[in-house]
Amino acid sequence: MYIVMVASECAPVAKVGGLGDVVAGLSRELEIRGHAVEIILPKYDCMRYDHIWGLQVSHRDLWVPWFNYRVHCTVWFGFVHGRKCFFIEPHSSDNFFNRGTYYGFPDEHMRFAFFSKAALEFLYQTGKRPDVIHTHDWQTGLVPVMLYEMYQHAGMGDCRACHTIHNFKHQGIAGKNVLWATGLNRPEYYYDRERMGDDFNPTAINFLKGAIVYSNFVTTVSPTHAWEVRHSDWGHGLGHTLWKHQSKFSGVLNGLDYDMWNPQADPHIPFHYDAGNLDGKYGDKQALRQRLWLREAYKPIVAYVGRLDPQKGVPLIRHALFHSLAKNAQFVLLGSSPEPGIDAEFRSLKHQFNDNPDCHLEIGYDENLAHLIYAGADMLVVPSLFEPCGLAQMIGLRYGAVPIVRSVGGLADTVFDRDYSDRAVEARNGYVFHQADRQGIESALDRAIGLWFDYPDAFRELLANGMRYDYSWNRPGADYVNIYNYIRHK
Ligand code: ADP
Numbered sequence: 001m002y003i004v005m006v007a008s009e010c011a012p013v014a015k016v017g018g019l020g021d022v023v024a025g026l027s028r029e030l031e032i033r034g035h036a037v038e039i040i041l042p043k044y045d046c047m048r049y050d051h052i053w054g055l056q057v058s059h060r061d062l063w064v065p066w067f068n069y070r071v072h073c074t075v076w077f078g079f080v081h082g083r084k085c086f087f088i089e090p091h092s093s094d095n096f097f098n099r100g101t102y103y104g105f106p107d108e109h110m111r112f113a114f115f116s117k118a119a120l121e122f123l124y125q126t127g128k129r130p131d132v133i134h135t136h137d138w139q140t141g142l143v144p145v146m147l148y149e150m151y152q153h154a155g156m157g158d159c160r161a162c163h164t165i166h167n168f169k170h171q172g173i174a175g176k177n178v179l180w181a182t183g184l185n186r187p188e189y190y191y192d193r194e195r196m197g198d199d200f201n202p203t204a205i206n207f208l209k210g211a212i213v214y215s216n217f218v219t220t221v222s223p224t225h226a227w228e229v230r231h232s233d234w235g236h237g238l239g240h241t242l243w244k245h246q247s248k249f250s251g252v253l254n255g256l257d258y259d260m261w262n263p264q265a266d267p268h269i270p271f272h273y274d275a276g277n278l279d280g281k282y283g284d285k286q287a288l289r290q291r292l293w294l295r296e297a298y299k300p301i302v303a304y305v306g307r308l309d310p311q312k313g314v315p316l317i318r319h320a321l322f323h324s325l326a327k328n329a330q331f332v333l334l335g336s337s338p339e340p341g342i343d344a345e346f347r348s349l350k351h352q353f354n355d356n357p358d359c360h361l362e363i364g365y366d367e368n369l370a371h372l373i374y375a376g377a378d379m380l381v382v383p384s385l386f387e388p389c390g391l392a393q394m395i396g397l398r399y400g401a402v403p404i405v406r407s408v409g410g411l412a413d414t415v416f417d418r419d420y421s422d423r424a425v426e427a428r429n430g431y432v433f434h435q436a437d438r439q440g441i442e443s444a445l446d447r448a449i450g451l452w453f454d455y456p457d458a459f460r461e462l463l464a465n466g467m468r469y470d471y472s473w474n475r476p477g478a479d480y481v482n483i484y485n486y487i488r489h490k
Contacts, residue, residue: 172207
């Protein structure tokens with residue numbers, strides 16, 4: 001099959017969050033399975049150009065219709081860790097992608113509407129006819145709309161569209177201007193609620209809604225989140241649309257990059273190990289203590305690694321710290337928050353525990369330390385309020401840091417409670433709690449810390465169960481191939 005990914009991010013060249021990891025990881029897996037994959041991205045000025053190999057002009061003159069004129073673009077080609085990537089560079093006074101950062105501008109809708117249009121024009125004008133165009137999040141939500149309404153009549157009728165929603169919070173709500181610019185025109189037609197009309201604003205279109213309505217298949221990043229967005233507020237107003245289109249909607253769990261996250265060969269950690277031989281993990285635990293000035297003692301290390309965002313259950317993270325210390329465990333936190341209030345709260349906590357030999361808080365982003373924490377910690381708390389997929393718990397499992405998670409989204413799909421899961425004993429891999437309150441997280445922490453102290457052999461077994469799970473791209477890759485085949489032959 002020939003698959004083209006159209007996205008606003010691709011790790012590591014243009015990455016802000018998990019979207020970039022998915023585009024890169026899934027593309028790689030699809031190629032391993034023998035499919036031809038190309039990725040189309042904007043040519044941002046702030047990309048990591050050091051990760052592009054052989055960057056060269058591929059098409060000097062791509063003219064993209066925009067309002068009642070045409071914008072001159074150059075399309076570049078280069079390899080990003082082996083993947084074939086095209087980068088679209090518009091030459092216009094709008095300066096859409098030369099702004100020093102990826103997101104956060106007042107004309108955001110125009111920027112990505114233009115990118116979506118240019119990506120389709122590029123495919124159309126160069127005669128590329130992919131079997132499937134796979135788009136991601138609101139930024140490329142107009143691609144399926146334009147494919148169906150404009151380009152399929154111009155000879156792209158055999159291309160199918162698959163759209164993945166990583167985040168329902170950002171939907172791309174825009175006005176008529178986008179319709180005039182892209183040539184979709186006809187506001188009265190697109191404002192229809194059966195098409196792109198936003199359900200909460202009669203004079204706005206909703207990019208993400210358009211993607212749901214017009215794609216041949218829509219996915220989100222875990223089966224439980226696929227249920228949540230239809231049945232609760234987590235769909236951010238799109239529940240009804242998803243409900244109507246549920247026959248073409250499902251959740252596919254993201255994979256983890258098993259090359260990057262591999263305790264047997266990770267260059268960031270001093271000792272390597274696997275489920276059959278955990279000696280290296282104990283060496284890493286010691287190294288972690290030395291690095292963070294924690295005392296050497298017969299205690300488990302409970303860790304948190306991640307953004308300190310309200311989504312992540314900040315009060316529960318804080319409570320986990322106090323409760324772990326009260327239960328004679330050590331606690332390590334690595335995280336950062338752009339919100340001044342949360343940042344100040346954790347900086348003050350850091351100050352409070354400065355001299356405590358059982359606790360360390362590191363405020364900031366540190367890739368290297370993150371790897372050492374996953375390797376050295378015995379347990380990892382992930383008490384999210386919502387979590388579409390979540391990578392931290394999968395990394396914890398891979399590195400033998402037993403995850404203690406709240407039962408939401410992808411966390412519920414990947415972690416199975418040692419005491420209460422209905423899975424076979426050897427398939428249980430962590431601790432799960434339900435209520436987002438102190439009692440909830442305490443119940444799970446108490447059981448985990450209790451097992452570590454009282455039944456160390458059983459704890460090691462639980463840890464090894466987790467390490468044996470396969471949360472690589474292997475299975476999600478197969479799932480996406482099935483979806484592509486299904487929509488091609490439907
Ligand atoms: P989200 O995408 O919502 O931030 P995920 O759990 O899906 O959460 O992915 C978070 C990823 O970012 C993990 O790989 C985690 O290790 C990494 N990460 C988050 N915060 C930090 C930090 N402060 N330092 C290093 N790595 C971090």
